[in-house]
Amino acid sequence: MSEHTEIAVHGEYQEHHEHHYTPTSHFLVVFAFLIVMLIATVAAAFVDLQKIIPIPGMNIIVMLAIAISKATAVVLVFMEVRKGTRLIWLWAGAGFFWFLMMLGILFDYFTRTGVTPV
Amino acid sequence: MSVPAVHGEHPHSDDPHLLFAHHFIERKQQDETYLVGMWAFLVTEIMFFGALFIAYMVYRSVWPGEFGDFSRAHLSTFLGLINTFILLFSSLTMAMCVQSAQRKLYGRMQMFMVATFLCACGFLVVKTIEYSRKYNENLIPGPLFQYSEGHGAASTEEASAAPEKSEHSGAEVASAESHSEGRKFSLPAVKGRGDKHHRHAEIFFSLYFIMTGVHGIHVVIGMIIMVIILVMYCRESPLVMDFMPIEMFGLYWHFVDIVWIFLYPALYLIKPDLGKFHF
Numbered sequence: 001m002s003e004h005t006e007i008a009v010h011g012e013y014q015e016h017h018e019h020h021y022t023p024t025s026h027f028l029v030v031f032a033f034l035i036v037m038l039i040a041t042v043a044a045a046f047v048d049l050q051k052i053i054p055i056p057g058m059n060i061i062v063m064l065a066i067a068i069s070k071a072t073a074v075v076l077v078f079m080e081v082r083k084g085t086r087l088i089w090l091w092a093g094a095g096f097f098w099f100l101m102m103l104g105i106l107f108d109y110f111t112r113t114g115v116t117p118v
Numbered sequence: 119m120s121v122p123a124v125h126g127e128h129p130h131s132d133d134p135h136l137l138f139a140h141h142f143i144e145r146k147q148q149d150e151t152y153l154v155g156m157w158a159f160l161v162t163e164i165m166f167f168g169a170l171f172i173a174y175m176v177y178r179s180v181w182p183g184e185f186g187d188f189s190r191a192h193l194s195t196f197l198g199l200i201n202t203f204i205l206l207f208s209s210l211t212m213a214m215c216v217q218s219a220q221r222k223l224y225g226r227m228q229m230f231m232v233a234t235f236l237c238a239c240g241f242l243v244v245k246t247i248e249y250s251r252k253y254n255e256n257l258i259p260g261p262l263f264q265y266s267e268g269h270g271a272a273s274t275e276e277a278s279a280a281p282e283k284s285e286h287s288g289a290e291v292a293s294a295e296s297h298s299e300g301r302k303f304s305l306p307a308v309k310g311r312g313d314k315h316h317r318h319a320e321i322f323f324s325l326y327f328i329m330t331g332v333h334g335i336h337v338v339i340g341m342i343i344m345v346i347i348l349v350m351y352c353r354e355s356p357l358v359m360d361f362m363p364i365e366m367f368g369l370y371w372h373f374v375d376i377v378w379i380f381l382y383p384a385l386y387l388i389k390p391d392l393g394k395f396h397f
Contacts (some may be wrong), residue, residue, distance in 0.1 A: 038199075075372070087150060
């Protein structure tokens with residue numbers, strides 16, 4: 001009888017106690033991805049990518065794309081936003097959305113004439 | 119003997135995992151609130167660093183060639199790569215630390231937190247090496263700033279003749295002016311103070327020091343918090359036996375890593391020179 005109680009207690013304890021955690025393998029895969037992207041970004045820096053794909057600022061586009069992909073991987077997996085609630089997604093998204101807006105404001109500089117810094 | 123209720127009467131009722139503050143309806147809500155609080159702070163950090171990045175982008179878009187030259191001449195791609203690798207690895211150890219706390223494997227949590235702390239130390243060591251080099255090359259913006267072409271050549275007769283020239287001397291050297299636009303990196307010219315190129319260099323290094331310096335301060339703050347958490351863990355303070363504070367700190371640390379992920383290509387990888395890819 002007491003054994004039953006103990007098992008029942010243990011079962012209930014576990015039921016309320018489990019906190020889902022990300023398995024180690026997920027972290028290792030993301031880490032490998034980050035290292036590969038790091039090597040890619042360093043390698044791409046030494047190559048003039050505009051000669052391969054003739055878009056002005058191709059190097060910057062590729063660098064940005066790699067950096068954004070790395071940041072996304074860190075945010076989704078390491079920061080566990082992937083399994084976050086909608087409210088977490090809203091705040092995480094708000095921050096980066098703000099940065100996009102700020103970048104949009106930056107484009108004003110390209111339309112200015114006759115104003116050069118320093 | 120009846121089965122005791124899990125909440126309150128449970129033998130482990132002092133276990134923080136089962137308790138939550140009175141103004142929440144359930145534990146899950148409290149957890150979410152802590153995370154939202156941390157994310158609110160991270161959003162302010164995004165605004166802070168975002169503004170710095172945009173200032174940098176504006177100046178770089180106006181003087182792309184010069185910024186590339188400054189970066190190639192004086193920023194070590196290799197040291198920056200070491201730092202990036204260290205921080206990425208520290209992000210991994212931090213994620214493992216949070217996972218260990220969630221699984222209540224406190225020994226593992228402690229081990230991973232120490233590993234993260236050591237990575238942060240390594241990052242600061244490399245940073246110190248970089249900054250001390252800048253100091254020796256007179257590249258710290260301010261009254262001692264002296265930009266000259268060529269790696270390590272910090273002074274010539276011209277520079278030593280007037281070491282206390284104020285940074286606002288508007289007299290532009292005519293010959294220097296004609297060189298500043300179509301000049302190649304390899305020319306061993308030395309610019310005097312007040313020259314346009316010199317001012318642009320000072321702006322580049324101001325941005326460099328502010329961005330990497332404030333990022334370094336964030337790393338130091340992270341290290342302090344890690345020490346506090348480890349000390350509280352040794353004292354078995356209930357505050358850190360719960361996984362949520364560790365998870366919140368984890369968010370902060372990953373953010374610090376993300377900032378560096380953007381800093382490295384922005385500052386160090388503009389126009390790197392393979393011949394300079396060395397210590």
